[in-house]
Amino acid sequence: MSLITCENAAFAYENKPVIENLNFTVDSGDYLCIVGENGSGKSTLIKGLLQLMSPAVGKIIMGDELRANEIGYLPQQTALQKDFPASVCEVVLSGCLNQSGLRPFYGREQKQSARKNMEQLGILDLKNECYRDLSGGQQQRVLLARALCATTKMLLLDEPVTGLDPVVTYELYQLIEKINRELKITVVMVSHDIESAVKYASHILHLQNEQLFYGTTAEYLNSDLGKKFMRGDCDD
């Protein structure tokens, strides 16, 4: 069974629909990129996948292997979050909170997991640094390590490369690809970077307040919509 199945789902704020007719699946090992213009409903769908928001119509079905609190989430960065006054280690460890239950402290296993994920993302030497003193690329690695502490199954990444320079963007994509291929973690990513989406993703979901396309990246590249969006003239 798929990890996530979206059946005829629609989302609305105060009865005003923002996305409709969502029909897609996410299988174990997939790398799904959700693309679309500003305001097309990408972040709203992410809230639905995290079960922070229920569909107004239709269903989002989680497979037996996955619960919403087993998804590692990297949110869109706000200016306030960039200024967070905690150490790198504390930020990464906070990804383990979903496994802590009511315990007010982190156990040995959680500390080991934080260390392993900092090592994997090449930030172990930054562990005692203050998060707000890091560069944008280092901050995203910290948030990726934090998201990895929350999951062994699925990462949900909301525009992880926004604001990063080309070299740091490339490095982050390489890391995400490695996490998908080597750690076998399913990736669902919202992105405005269509060129990288088609380079790295196995599947594309294109939204414009409804589902315009869902399929493999090869199918997308062969579709009229994919060709148009790649040329950057999707408005007509």
Ligand SMILES: Nc1ncnc2c1ncn2[C@@H]1O[C@H](COP(=O)(O)OP(=O)(O)OP(=O)(O)O)[C@@H](O)[C@H]1O
């Ligand atoms: N909390 C909210 N209350 C009311 N309307 C909202 C709320 N959040 C989003 N919307 C509206 O829902 C629509 C979809 O917004 P959403 O943030 O999901 O789009 P998006 O594709 O993620 O946009 P962007 O690429 O700019 O991040 C927009 O018209 C937005 O104004």
